Amino acid sequence: MNLARRVYALRWVALPPLTGAGVLAMLVGAVVAAPRELVEGDVQRLMYIHVPSAQAMYLAFGVVFVASVMVLWKRDMRWDAAARGAATVGVLFTGFALVTGMLWGKPTWGVYWQWDARLTSTLVLFLVYTAYLLARAVSDPSDEQAARYSAVYAIVGFLDVPLIVMSVRWWRTLHPQPIVARLDPQLPDSMLAVLGISTLAIFLLAAWLILLRTDTERLGQRLLGLRADVDRREEA
């Protein structure tokens, strides 16, 4: 496990420049290099933020799930910090996915919101994330009971995701759909390339932010521990 530990220790050295380079490449690709879509025009370039953000949302959800399982299994509050860190970042990218989806939709569909399957299930997942963060917010960060409760919620939520996506998709395919900005598998190679770069860039960004946020949460936990120590010591 030594290699993994060493790689982890290098994260602050490697991640920021890699993330920066990735995001720059993504921007150049999205705005300049990618070809202009024939039907939708330049607005379609928002796809390079929208799609990777949605995928980062699922990634973050996965991290919250794994961390929550570890909270229940190992009873180590460090995993709770990771869960909260990943959840916060997840909400951020869900927000990006929703907003870019709406801004892409308005000129394409004529309205901001069309109840299309992907945006709707993204909205539901946004609510699940928010509920998770609210549950953590009303309780003490060092409260182990609350951590276990939230972990259970996160696990149920994650397992529910396929059911949510499926039910919303079935629900929406029964209604006449407008000419939706669907992710066409017939995308030209150049677009696919930029999409790939963007996805990599956003994943790096998400990873960096999750690690940053988790460290912050750990710092917060340490602070609470210190406060308790100081109180105890000064009462003596």
Next chain:
Amino acid sequence: MNAFLAVLEKDLRLAWRDRAGWLTAAAFAAISILTYSFAFDLATSDVRPLLPGVLWTTFLFAGVFAAGAGFQREGEEGTFDALLLSPVSPTAIFLGKLAATLAALVVIEFALLIAATILFDEPLLTPELVAIVMLGTAGYASLTTLLGTLGSGHRARAVLLPVMALPLLVPMLIAAVRATGETLGLFGGDAPWVLLLGVFAAWSTLTAALLFPLAVER
């Protein structure tokens, strides 16, 4: 099995003693239906497609509301902690509570179905519909029981319960409304809604029953 029955009996007795809470949930459900009737003028026939949605939102809100209020008492009295310390297996505790909750919810829903049949002149007590209602209720009751029981004793959590439970229940709500509508001949659908409802009920009960003991390990 004995433990399960004992817990079930205890919870049923508790539910009876706390019947004010359940009656309030029933009253809330009844008032919801009336509110919907006034707001959407459900007596006219072109609003009938709204009926399944009205029914299920009422069931869900009443159920979540009841779950939040119901578990407050046990948490506050500390009897729940005492139960957990006893040698009864946590799974039995959970299943007992779930069964009692289901019983109470089904009673409320039946009353509602009768009321709705009268109010909207729609035959709602068919075996298919009853089966759908039971399946859907099993689906949402297990999740609300899990979340409500684990969160008991913390006042803020009771208010948070609907916020936490409802997004998770979206698949069940969609499936239940569509299945109900299909049964009533109100709208068709190519998707196997009843199957999804059944899958959701099985999944939620299994997951809740498995997670509950892990979460209450002290």
Next chain:
Amino acid sequence: MDGELGYLFAGFAVFWAGLFVYLLLLQARIRHLTREVDRLEERLAEADGSGPPPAGSPR
């Protein structure tokens, strides 16, 4: 065509602004927490080194 460029710009702006604000807030939180942790560690060291502080001490 011009209108849709506005949406494109807005989308990228939201992305940038969102990231920027998030990082700023995170930085502020880290700074605050680090300051508090240092402060408390000092107090802890004092409490260990010199025993309990006398009544009426400035801290």
